[in-house]
Amino acid sequence: MRCRQLALDRQALAWYIQGEERNVKAIYEPKGAAREYSPLACNLYSGCTHGCLYCYVPAVLYRTPADFHREAKPRDGILKALDKDARRLADSSDPVLFCFTCDPYPAGGSETTREALCIMAACNIPVQVLTKAGTRAERDFDLLAGMRAQFGTTLLFTDEADRQQWEPNAATVGNRIAAIREAHAAGISTWLSIEPIIDPEQALALIGLLSDVVDEWRIGKLNHHPLAKQINWHYWAPKFLEAAKASRRTYMLKDSMRRYLTPEQWAESRQALTVAPPRGISQV
């Protein structure tokens, strides 16, 4: 099973790898589990220093974790390639996610991200930002507030010690919460990626804690890790569905949760996406 899931992840990043080699493809169509988040995506940087223990990217890119987590630098020629792709997709209704295989706000500098957002705004293409860099992203809220955009952060824990253990170089829990609150206050549509769930109690608590500032939840289980087998997903998956429904926000439980829900629950787990799309997407 693990090999099959890894194969799917490799397939999901095939476009990315091709883009690295040809150095021409910036916007690509994710496959597999990544596609559930966004129909299109763009990876602006090579490498990521957050050092998450659950990071699957080095494996799919055939890099060692030490090499991948050592530094993040803009991909060669990425802005030129993005400009070319964006012109081709101008006025598209499909959002482009920044980024799957890196963080759009690396510690070493993120001017590339701001320039990329300017390109997307000029071409009127909706963007979904996904970051664990917290308030570092606030620099670009002026841009995001004026374009078709959603600001998203991954958050898995309420306990800062657990965050420190699993995501050693990412922003703190409090800093990420501050960023999402600031985005909401700036009128930007917000989303929270609660994936991969590592401590179900803490992850579930986030829904109650942040439902006043989060417009959409995206929820997925832990995979490719021994701890995943120790969690009773049959117990927890329905609890996440109920909490998401009770929050009266848009929500999506990922396909990895399907086998732990009844067919009726599964039908509900994504229904809200078509009933109540988030602010940014509903304008598309």
Ligand code: SF4
């Ligand atoms: S933020 Fe994403 S790419 Fe970066 S280390 Fe964590 S899981 Fe890997």
